[in-house]
Amino acid sequence: MRNPLPRPIALAAGATTTAAVLQRAAFLRHCVLALVAAVAAVGSFGAHAQAFPTKPVTLVIPFAAGGPTDLLGRALAQSMGASLGQTVIVENRAGAGGTVASASVARAAKDGYTLLLHHIGMSTAPSLYRKLSFDPLKDFEYLGQVADVPMTVIGRPDLPAKTPQELISYLKREGKAVNLSHAGLGAASQLCGMLLQQAVGVESTTVPFQGTAPALTALIGGQVDLMCDQSMQTVQHIKSGKVKLYGVTTRERLKPLPDAPTLREAGLKDFEVVVWHGLYAPKATPAPVLATLNTALKAALKDPALIKRLDDVGVVVVKPELQTPEGLSTQLSSEVDRWGALIRQAGTYAD
Incomplete structure (x- = not known):
């Protein structure tokens, strides 16, 4: 890169002392300005080059x-x-x-x-x-x-239906008498419940809650009949017997629930719901x-x-x-x- 500083100014023969002083002062002022600009440029580069992240x-x-x-x-x-x-x-x-x-x-x-x-x-x-x-x-x-x-379709412990096939028959027979809980508008449990009703060809009574925890608590307590929710939330309750499992919503069975059939196996051939997450x-x-x-x-x-x-x-x-x-x-x-x-x-x- 070329040197940004000006070359010293040669004094002409016979130049007065005052002129020489002025010329040297101008030269030094130019040097200072160039140095300040260079320092600012380095500081700016450092700020942009600073590693991310520098805080939580x-x-x-x-x-x-x-x-x-x-x-x-x-x-x-x-x-x-x-x-x-x-x-x-x-x-x-x-x-x-x-x-x-x-x-x-x-x-x-x-x-x-x-x-x-x-x-x-x-x-x-x-x-x-x-x-x-x-x-x-x-x-x-x-x-x-x-x-x-994955999603799981679960029911209250004393729900009469014992198998996925029996659940489908139960939903068709009881219709709106079946209470289907979910965690609120837009929640994965609501969306899965919508698909389940569409796949079976029924209209149940949906009961919204403010969050998954209260919806699941109501199911465990028998206040509602059925729920469709993510395996992260339900596996422990399924294994403990607090809720009754009817099936999973994936194409393949789940590792933590190897005995649970898929709803496709139960006859709902096009039923598949996976809750994907993005950042x-x-x-x-x-x-x-x-x-x-x-x-x-x-x-x-x-x-x-x-x-x-x-x-x-x-x-x-x-x-x-x-x-x-x-x-x-x-x-x-x-x-x-x-x-x-x-x-x-x-x-x-x-x-």
Whole structure:
């Protein structure tokens, strides 16, 4: 690089002393200005080159503590924090089927320090809510898919039906006399329940609760008849006998519940629900920051402790090609279309 400083000015023969002093003063002033500019440039470069992250990162969970997405988020936060070299703080912002948290992250600073872990509900929000203050397809940067959580169809301990086939007959016979609980509008349990009713060809009485925990408590206590919810939340209650298991919603049986049939085996051939989860950042977050976060996500999803923890409750870490911005973008777009058609058919909306 060429020297930015000017060459000393040669004095002409016979120049006066005053002229010489002025020339030297101008030269020194130019040198000082050039030095200040150089220091400022170095400082600016250092600021841009500063490593990310330099402080804790917040992972926003759009549901209450203790629920399936919260459990997944806390496991992910621990592993990602180890990779990033910073604490990843989990913050629960429940409300309106996850839209409160999603809107807040969409408006957050575009610096990578506020992230969102959301499930299938990200794809249903545009159809469920007539007024939505964010656009899932336009207001976020996609970091990658995280994990797929199977659903389980469970009943109160004393429900008369004993097998999946008997449950289907029971639903058809009893109709609206059957109370089907869920964790609130937009929750995975509500969506799975909608699909179940459509697959069987019945209309049950749905009973919404403010969260998975109270919905599950009501089922265990016999106040409601049936529920469809994520295996992360239900496996322990199934194994303890607190609820009756009728089937799982995946193509294959689950490792922690090897004796439980799939609903496809029970005769509902097209019935399949997997609650996928994705990691998001606010739109326009700098590309280098996104790259760092995606690297940390991929490293976390290779963590044997995380994989074991999820495997014990039937949760499957997605394949590496889905742990990418492209993998999440494709999934979200296709699911928006899929659930939009179902929700319009069911006529379920929120203002």
